[in-house]
Amino acid sequence: MATKIVVASQKGGVGKTTVCLNLALALAERGKRTLLVDLDPQGGIGHSLAKGDADLVGLADLLAGAATREEAVLQTKLPALSILPRGRLDPCDVCEYEQTLHSPGVLEGAIASCATGFDLVMMDTPSGLGMPTRAGMRVADFVLLPVQAEPLAIRTLSQILRVMTRVAEEENPRLRLLGILPTMVEKQKDPSLQSLIDVWTDFAGVLEAVIPRADVFAEASSKGLPIGYLGGAVSQEARRFEHLAGEILDLLTSL
Amino acid sequence: MATKIVVASQKGGVGKTTVCLNLALALAERGKRTLLVDLDPQGGIGHSLAKGDADLVGLADLLAGAATREEAVLQTKLPALSILPRGRLDPCDVCEYEQTLHSPGVLEGAIASCATGFDLVMMDTPSGLGMPTRAGMRVADFVLLPVQAEPLAIRTLSQILRVMTRVAEEENPRLRLLGILPTMVEKQKDPSLQSLIDVWTDFAGVLEAVIPRADVFAEASSKGLPIGYLGGAVSQEARRFEHLAGEILDLLTSL
Numbered sequence: 037m038a039t040k041i042v043v044a045s046q047k048g049g050v051g052k053t054t055v056c057l058n059l060a061l062a063l064a065e066r067g068k069r070t071l072l073v074d075l076d077p078q079g080g081i082g083h084s085l086a087k088g089d090a091d092l093v094g095l096a097d098l099l100a101g102a103a104t105r106e107e108a109v110l111q112t113k114l115p116a117l118s119i120l121p122r123g124r125l126d127p128c129d130v131c132e133y134e135q136t137l138h139s140p141g142v143l144e145g146a147i148a149s150c151a152t153g154f155d156l157v158m159m160d161t162p163s164g165l166g167m168p169t170r171a172g173m174r175v176a177d178f179v180l181l182p183v184q185a186e187p188l189a190i191r192t193l194s195q196i197l198r199v200m201t202r203v204a205e206e207e208n209p210r211l212r213l214l215g216i217l218p219t220m221v222e223k224q225k226d227p228s229l230q231s232l233i234d235v236w237t238d239f240a241g242v243l244e245a246v247i248p249r250a251d252v253f254a255e256a257s258s259k260g261l262p263i264g265y266l267g268g269a270v271s272q273e274a275r276r277f278e279h280l281a282g283e284i285l286d287l288l289t290s291l
Numbered sequence: 292m293a294t295k296i297v298v299a300s301q302k303g304g305v306g307k308t309t310v311c312l313n314l315a316l317a318l319a320e321r322g323k324r325t326l327l328v329d330l331d332p333q334g335g336i337g338h339s340l341a342k343g344d345a346d347l348v349g350l351a352d353l354l355a356g357a358a359t360r361e362e363a364v365l366q367t368k369l370p371a372l373s374i375l376p377r378g379r380l381d382p383c384d385v386c387e388y389e390q391t392l393h394s395p396g397v398l399e400g401a402i403a404s405c406a407t408g409f410d411l412v413m414m415d416t417p418s419g420l421g422m423p424t425r426a427g428m429r430v431a432d433f434v435l436l437p438v439q440a441e442p443l444a445i446r447t448l449s450q451i452l453r454v455m456t457r458v459a460e461e462e463n464p465r466l467r468l469l470g471i472l473p474t475m476v477e478k479q480k481d482p483s484l485q486s487l488i489d490v491w492t493d494f495a496g497v498l499e500a501v502i503p504r505a506d507v508f509a510e511a512s513s514k515g516l517p518i519g520y521l522g523g524a525v526s527q528e529a530r531r532f533e534h535l536a537g538e539i540l541d542l543l544t545s546l
């Protein structure tokens with residue numbers, strides 16, 4: 037039975053999709069058979085891999101009965117990494133799609149049918165505490181919370197922790213916090229450094245790993261690649277995700 | 292009858308709330324009686340003004356019949372600027388709240404009752420194309436689209452434009468594009484500059500104004516102030532919002 041991790045944040049643009057892509061890659065490189073699922077109606081996973089997301093078959097097709105698991109799950113160049121992209125979705129249908137994802141048993145069924153043969157399932161979500169995120173929490177075993185090192189993101193962190201607790205109490209008793217991951221940290225800038233200190237002092241479960249703000253991420257986005265595939269001098273940031281993968285795997289065995 | 296502007300973006304963290312706060316301030320300083328409404332269940336407007344959003348009465352209370360218009364609409368220090376914050380909302384109730392906002396006539400009624408006496412109503416939204424954003428588009432006369440100068444945000448811009456067109460055709464014939472506003476632009480960094488050039492060449496309706504990435508925004512966030520209130524040397528960024536306000540007012544009279 038695959039271990040399922042949902043990556044969530046109420047605040048937008050904190051690096052959820054970037055963490056999902058690069059962490060899934062690093063976990064697969066360690067030999068963990070990993071399925072990366074895109075629960076975001078925006079389709080960030082497909083867009084990030086510059087596959088022209090509009091054409092990729094995926095979860096939306098699976099839920100509509102318009103594709104089989106074999107058609108929807110995409111094998112990447114890395115044998116241990118597969119992707120279930122958002123799929124073909126008219127942006128005008130997002131409200132209905134969110135309600136479908138949130139319907140009892142729907143996402144559970146789709147993930148169960150796709151997760152066979154994988155060690156880990158990682159689910160990217162849209163920002164907010166709406167239906168895709170609630171559905172992801174219902175299905176997951178663990179929640180990973182990227183938090184941008186800036187004041188607005190920290191002010192809303194307690195809101196998502198409260199929702200996680202409620203889901204664990206009422207809908208999914210397996211659900212636990214995997215960790216809080218500081219992202220886009222600029223230690224040389226005071227508001228960012230102060231925010232990082234606030235997270236360390238005010239919250240439990242903060243990971244050792246810290247993801248700094250780095251230009252290589254924008255470069256990778258523009259090329260449609262995870263940073264690990266950029267080659268050359270990026271190894272420092274890619275190594276950071278290797279360390280994060282190690283920390284995550286240690287936590288999964290100890291929690 | 293107040294002119295209603297909804298500020299929306301499918302991508303998260305692009306500067307919607309920051310633009311709303313600083314633009315509403317600049318419009319009010321030009322004597323336009325402005326009401327800033329927070330349609331984001333995250334409550335970014337209240338959090339940005341460090342009012343301890345959890346306690347502020349606002350839209351959620353109004354819709355629940357737990358507050359009157361007089362209690363929910365907050366007069367700021369600036370006579371021409373008032374705010375309708377998110378209001379008291381349990382983060383566990385976000386899914387239900389989004390459905391309430393999206394129910395036919397609900398937001399229309401709330402805005403109509405609060406907009407009396409204002410020249411402009413500006414609505415901040417959560418990222419995505421879900422129910423709060425669709426409700427905002429149904430109510431609004433114009434859509435303002437902040438777009439971060441980075442590849443992922445540009446790849447999804449055509450999705451929100453498509454939704455805007457659909458809402459104008461089927462739900463709200465008044466709805467038009469006010470403009471596309473490039474944000475967090477770093478002209479000295481190639482992926483950002485390239486993204487800005489892509490927006491200028493690929494899309495119509497791009498505003499003259501460009502909001503650069505600037506540390507003063509993080510500083511303002513940590514102090515819970517719009518940049519115009521920071522005082523001192525920030526006048527360059529605050530002036531930029533004054534120019535933006537001028538451009539917006541010209542467009543509103545000419546469109």
Ligand SMILES: Nc1ncnc2c1ncn2[C@@H]1O[C@H](COP(=O)(O)OP(=O)(O)OP(=O)(O)O)[C@@H](O)[C@H]1O
Binds near residue numbers: 219301
């Ligand atoms: N550590 C980082 N340093 C610099 N830029 C980053 C970093 N992580 C992500 N980015 C960039 O920031 C932008 C937002 O990141 P990303 O799309 O991963 O965030 P998100 O939380 O998934 O956003 P959304 O709320 O839209 O889903 C992207 O352009 C990405 O390349």
Ligand SMILES: Nc1ncnc2c1ncn2[C@@H]1O[C@H](COP(=O)(O)OP(=O)(O)OP(=O)(O)O)[C@@H](O)[C@H]1O
Binds near residue numbers: 047502505512
């Ligand atoms: N031009 C800018 N330069 C630098 N930082 C900025 C700029 N505009 C906004 N920010 C910062 O970026 C972060 C995100 O901005 P903001 O919260 O306004 O985005 P948003 O689109 O409203 O996010 P969400 O998707 O969560 O609603 C905040 O910390 C803010 O201070």
Ligand SMILES: [Mg+2]
Binds near residue numbers: 053080160162
């Ligand atoms: Mg994302």
Ligand SMILES: [Mg+2]
Binds near residue numbers: 307309416417
């Ligand atoms: Mg916001």
